[in-house]
Amino acid sequence: MKKTRLNSCHKKLGAKLIGFFGWEMPVEFSGIIKEHLAVRQKAGLFDVSHMGEIVISGKQALDFVQYLTPNNAARLTPNKAQYSALTTPRGTFIDDLLVYCLDEDRYLLVVNAANSDKDYEWVISHKEGFNVQVENKCDDYSQLALQGPKAMEILQPLTKINLEEMNIFGVSWGNVAGEDTIVSRTGYTGEDGFEIYTLSQNPDKIWDAILEEGKAFDVLPVGLGARDTLRLEARLMLYGNDIDETTTVLEADLSWLIKFKKGNFLGRDALLKQKEEGIKRKIIGFEILGRGIVRSHYHVFVDGEKVSEVSSGSFSPFLKKSIGLTYLPIEHTEIGTEFEIEIRGNRVKAVVVSTPFYKRNEKA
Amino acid sequence: MYSDDFYYTKDHEWVKIKGDKGIVGITDFAQKQLGDVVYVEFPKIGAQLEFHQSLGVIESVKAVSDIYSPISGEVIKINEELNNSPELLNEDPHGKGWIIHLKIKDKEELEKLMSASEYEKFLEGLEE
Numbered sequence: 245m246k247k248t249r250l251n252s253c254h255k256k257l258g259a260k261l262i263g264f265f266g267w268e269m270p271v272e273f274s275g276i277i278k279e280h281l282a283v284r285q286k287a288g289l290f291d292v293s294h295m296g297e298i299v300i301s302g303k304q305a306l307d308f309v310q311y312l313t314p315n316n317a318a319r320l321t322p323n324k325a326q327y328s329a330l331t332t333p334r335g336t337f338i339d340d341l342l343v344y345c346l347d348e349d350r351y352l353l354v355v356n357a358a359n360s361d362k363d364y365e366w367v368i369s370h371k372e373g374f375n376v377q378v379e380n381k382c383d384d385y386s387q388l389a390l391q392g393p394k395a396m397e398i399l400q401p402l403t404k405i406n407l408e409e410m411n412i413f414g415v416s417w418g419n420v421a422g423e424d425t426i427v428s429r430t431g432y433t434g435e436d437g438f439e440i441y442t443l444s445q446n447p448d449k450i451w452d453a454i455l456e457e458g459k460a461f462d463v464l465p466v467g468l469g470a471r472d473t474l475r476l477e478a479r480l481m482l483y484g485n486d487i488d489e490t491t492t493v494l495e496a497d498l499s500w501l502i503k504f505k506k507g508n509f510l511g512r513d514a515l516l517k518q519k520e521e522g523i524k525r526k527i528i529g530f531e532i533l534g535r536g537i538v539r540s541h542y543h544v545f546v547d548g549e550k551v552s553e554v555s556s557g558s559f560s561p562f563l564k565k566s567i568g569l570t571y572l573p574i575e576h577t578e579i580g581t582e583f584e585i586e587i588r589g590n591r592v593k594a595v596v597v598s599t600p601f602y603k604r605n606e607k608a
Numbered sequence: 609m610y611s612d613d614f615y616y617t618k619d620h621e622w623v624k625i626k627g628d629k630g631i632v633g634i635t636d637f638a639q640k641q642l643g644d645v646v647y648v649e650f651p652k653i654g655a656q657l658e659f660h661q662s663l664g665v666i667e668s669v670k671a672v673s674d675i676y677s678p679i680s681g682e683v684i685k686i687n688e689e690l691n692n693s694p695e696l697l698n699e700d701p702h703g704k705g706w707i708i709h710l711k712i713k714d715k716e717e718l719e720k721l722m723s724a725s726e727y728e729k730f731l732e733g734l735e736e
Binding site: 278561 | 670672698
């Protein structure tokens with residue numbers, strides 16, 4: 245099993261470790277609920293070095309990224325990142341990802357750990373005709389995420405980068421705790437925060453410095469368990485659960501990241517056609533009206549007929565109830581619509597609710 | 609740390625004997641494995657449970673686990689406090705986090721269970 249460069253830090257902190265798509269990763273340190281609430285109220289530090297990194301460079305790097313992804317990468321400058329996807333010709337997901345513009349002919353794709361090899365193969369298999377180089381840097385980068393309302397206060401003393409001046413999805417280069425990094429104002433929790441990429445052999449210096457600096461703010465190390473509950477409350481998609489090669493970008497309710505006007509890209513024709521004809525199903529957020537916790541793959545019923553399975557389902561530590569995501573036939577996706585989910589043989593009532601389930605208070 | 613007047617199962621339940629009554633719960637090892645417990649599904653009072661029959665489920669944030677009856681008997685009481693405070697299962701699994709009371713059918717079944725020292729040895733074996 246692959247280990248991140250922070251593996252020994254996790255063991256020192258007594259983390260519960262699990263296998264996660266070939267990586268030994270911390271699932272929890274002090275308890276999922278405690279870690280979850282630390283991120284909502286103060287700050288939490290994640291090791292997400294398992295995420296994959298693919299670098300595309302060369303004269304036609306932008307053209308190639310534009311072809312692979314539905315969002316408009318031409319709007320990126322070397323201090324910006326954007327959420328996007330790798331799409332199939334059918335308009336479904338090879339993966340979802342972040343695209344960073346490193347400089348005008350160099351782009352960094354940050355992809356899911358589970359998909360990094362598949363994504364690299366996919367990118368390579370489409371590069372013919374583009375004057376680009378593609379590098380798989382998945383094992384080279386370490387990635388830390390510091391998330392929560394106190395993230396900026398904790399990180400600022402460790403870097404000369406002016407964090408306050410960074411916009412959401414902004415990117416900066418600089419030292420953090422003495423190590424060379426790329427810092428972006430991004431995350432997967434629904435909170436303000438930063439993701440820190442480094443090629444350093446000693447990312448533990450950054451990890452330790454943040455935990456030390458964060459002591460005064462009650463920062464906690466956070467595992468993949470709370471990462472999943474945090475992202476679900478914020479209704480951020482998880483590849484393999486909520487989106488995959490069978491769900492289109494429109495069905496996943498991510499139409500905002502499709503820029504039809506930018507020109508051709510993989511899946512454009514299929515998505516345009518689906519947009520014109522109208523989608524037949526859409527992902528929705530739901531709450532349970534009865535007792536119990538809904539999990540992914542539980543069966544979903546509308547008017548007594550099985551229509552789908554829960555794509556993500558969990559107890560929400562912030563809302564203290566069972567929440568989830570599923571695809572429903574488009575005529576049943578209005579907020580307030582009731583349907584049923586089977587929990588261990590019993591059908592319980594669920595209701596379509598507005599999402600995200602949790603939205604942080606923006607400063608006035 | 610595991611008390612002597614309890615009997616233990618390989619599925620990490622315990623039963624404490626009080627006369628013809630058995631108090632049933634899960635062990636500290638089990639709650640640590642589960643993580644934060646958020647919901648307990650109980651059997652009905654009056655239900656007749658066989659040895660090793662599923663008596664309910666415990667849901668933590670991450671997982672669902674069956675709980676098996678460590679002994680045969682009739683359910684006479686459930687710990688309703690767990691409905692509002694499921695975290696008791698994490699905080700005090702061998703005390704306030706008890707799950708049900710059973711009227712024991714056959715005390716000889718206790719011979720199938722482990723003593724505290726046997727259970728501790730069993731756990732050591734799991735960690736290796």
